[in-house]
Amino acid sequence: MDIINILPDSVANQIAAGEVVDRPASAVKELLENAIDAGATHIDLVVKDAGRTLIQVIDNGCGMSDSDARLCFERHATSKIHHADDLFAIRTMGFRGEALASIAAIAQVELRTRLHDAELGTEIAIEGSKIIDQHPTACPIGTSLAVKNLFFNVPARRAFLKRDSVEMAHIEETFRRVTLTHPDIAFSLSAGGRTLYDLAAGSMLQRISSLFADSYKERLFPVEEVTDLVRIKGFVARPEFSRRSRGEQYLFVDGRFIKHPGLSRAVEKAYSSLIPDGNYPSYFISLQVDPSRIDINIHPAKTEVKFADESALYAILHSAVKKALGQFSLATELSFDTPPEFNIPPAPKGYNPPPPSISYNPDYNPFRATPSQTRMKLEPSDDNHAAVHRHLQPLPNSTQPLPEEPSIPEPINHGSGQASSCLQLQGRYIVTPLSSGLAIIDQHRAHQRILFDRLADAGPQHTPSQALLFPIQCHFSAADADLFGELLPDLLSYGFAIESTGQSTFVVTATPPDVDTNNLQNFFDMMITDCKGASMRSGGLISDTVRASLARQMAIRPGRVLTDEEMQQMVADLFACPMADTAPDGRPIITIVKPEQLLK
Numbered sequence: 001m002d003i004i005n006i007l008p009d010s011v012a013n014q015i016a017a018g019e020v021v022d023r024p025a026s027a028v029k030e031l032l033e034n035a036i037d038a039g040a041t042h043i044d045l046v047v048k049d050a051g052r053t054l055i056q057v058i059d060n061g062c063g064m065s066d067s068d069a070r071l072c073f074e075r076h077a078t079s080k081i082h083h084a085d086d087l088f089a090i091r092t093m094g095f096r097g098e099a100l101a102s103i104a105a106i107a108q109v110e111l112r113t114r115l116h117d118a119e120l121g122t123e124i125a126i127e128g129s130k131i132i133d134q135h136p137t138a139c140p141i142g143t144s145l146a147v148k149n150l151f152f153n154v155p156a157r158r159a160f161l162k163r164d165s166v167e168m169a170h171i172e173e174t175f176r177r178v179t180l181t182h183p184d185i186a187f188s189l190s191a192g193g194r195t196l197y198d199l200a201a202g203s204m205l206q207r208i209s210s211l212f213a214d215s216y217k218e219r220l221f222p223v224e225e226v227t228d229l230v231r232i233k234g235f236v237a238r239p240e241f242s243r244r245s246r247g248e249q250y251l252f253v254d255g256r257f258i259k260h261p262g263l264s265r266a267v268e269k270a271y272s273s274l275i276p277d278g279n280y281p282s283y284f285i286s287l288q289v290d291p292s293r294i295d296i297n298i299h300p301a302k303t304e305v306k307f308a309d310e311s312a313l314y315a316i317l318h319s320a321v322k323k324a325l326g327q328f329s330l331a332t333e334l335s336f337d338t339p340p341e342f343n344i345p346p347a348p349k350g351y352n353p354p355p356p357s358i359s360y361n362p363d364y365n366p367f368r369a370t371p372s373q374t375r376m377k378l379e380p381s382d383d384n385h386a387a388v389h390r391h392l393q394p395l396p397n398s399t400q401p402l403p404e405e406p407s408i409p410e411p412i413n414h415g416s417g418q419a420s421s422c423l424q425l426q427g428r429y430i431v432t433p434l435s436s437g438l439a440i441i442d443q444h445r446a447h448q449r450i451l452f453d454r455l456a457d458a459g460p461q462h463t464p465s466q467a468l469l470f471p472i473q474c475h476f477s478a479a480d481a482d483l484f485g486e487l488l489p490d491l492l493s494y495g496f497a498i499e500s501t502g503q504s505t506f507v508v509t510a511t512p513p514d515v516d517t518n519n520l521q522n523f524f525d526m527m528i529t530d531c532k533g534a535s536m537r538s539g540g541l542i543s544d545t546v547r548a549s550l551a552r553q554m555a556i557r558p559g560r561v562l563t564d565e566e567m568q569q570m571v572a573d574l575f576a577c578p579m580a581d582t583a584p585d586g587r588p589i590i591t592i593v594k595p596e597q598l599l600k
């Protein structure tokens, strides 16, 4: 008995669709790339319900003839390659001829398209691979392709979609990846009737700043290198704008966003002595390589590539980034790892500084709770010695249930707390003896943990807040402004006073006392990026992310020289936290060198 049958095209297309389109964002990518390949200079993306009900791309590119408009939905229908040899000289974004066939298999698609020299265009409706209507129509030059009710006939796929905010975050990320390498094309993105991005054609730097924030112009160093093998062009962020995640690393090859761990390492290595461990530099780097020297054919989503000259590329990229960072090394040194004593913030515009003697306070201790900070600090008391003394007692097992009890080291009692029992190492670590050995504490992470817990304790009714002398304006892209709006209730409860002035501008009139107000825009930009990352990764709680982000940015930096008193306070505050051994982002804070190891 014969048991093999050939699957009908509609089934084959649905199966293939699973590879090409796994969520709305991947359909967005394919449609945007088609519009770019069609030579458009203006491309609009419209989505509804995070792409579930509508993804529409409208371009002013070359358009299609009547019969091409039918043919483009066939599998292996492409105008971009003709021979297998062409695969080694690809200069277009697409070439597989799979995308439209796949999309048409799992959605209701409406195509309207008109060639430049044609009087009329053509309109086609196709549903689950079946053409249900085609007729001539009056329409603008170019192509409009609307994808409705994605996965309408694949309920299993639909069930795997995440919340709208997550799917929308993916769409925006796709939009950024595509638009970043095509700054010469104007793009817009609107969602649910609101324009989130309206990007004019311009330079790459203009594109970056209109996608992210204006402040990015000051954050970036240009990278440029031309060799026989590769042309490198782009921007790398100054080391102090490094991040806790790799979310802002954009590497493009011949106009295509790619993921390449090797080349990413080449960039990251150039930063190795400039940023703390576990932080990652932001970069936007375009490589142009001879298409015959790369293979982009290994993954349907085409974010992975293979290079023929990988090690040479690695070396060139590494040295180009190093050179860019080196050229600006003075700026780098001044703004990073500088003890705060010399870090005099610039005064707000128009502010005449009074003579220094007037405001000098010899008793000032940034670690001591001042009246305005009292509720931010764990210690209600002003008396540091008492606090240190109390916390340096071995942690009593009876008073507090400790969720991670066994892993929390017990500090030994140093008696009065006056004697210096802490030592700072490399400006980054506090070394202190415990009953279980010698503790090496990462000061930046420790402070993050302390602040994170304090922020949790500070309820809305106990919000410390410090009015700004001059209100500060912050601007965001429309999409970021939306997200920022969602963060506002949390920010207000942590002591910020922020008002929206309509559109995408916010005015900050007060902040919690520990926030560096000289760079609020960056502060918020980073928080927004953190929240986007968190919602894409896990749909994590926004308020936890805001709190972790606040704590990280308020925490003292590695390189900050600490006094004995400050170190003791820090150790005491840390051990009062229920999860003293782990930073809010999960990284370890303490390493213990055991007595046996010391003996060796």
Ligand code: ADP
Pocket: 030, 034, 035, 037, 038, 059, 061, 062, 063, 064, 072, 077, 078, 079, 080, 093, 094, 095, 096, 097, 098, 099, 100, 101, 142, 143
């Ligand atoms: P590929 O892009 O790999 O060729 P697609 O399925 O994405 O495959 O598209 C099939 C063909 O349809 C393209 O090769 C192109 O000729 C045509 N096409 C698709 N989108 C557009 C568009 N926006 N404007 C003009 N032609 C298009």
Ligand code: MG
Pocket: 030, 033, 034, 093, 094, 095, 097, 099, 100
């Ligand atoms: Mg395509």
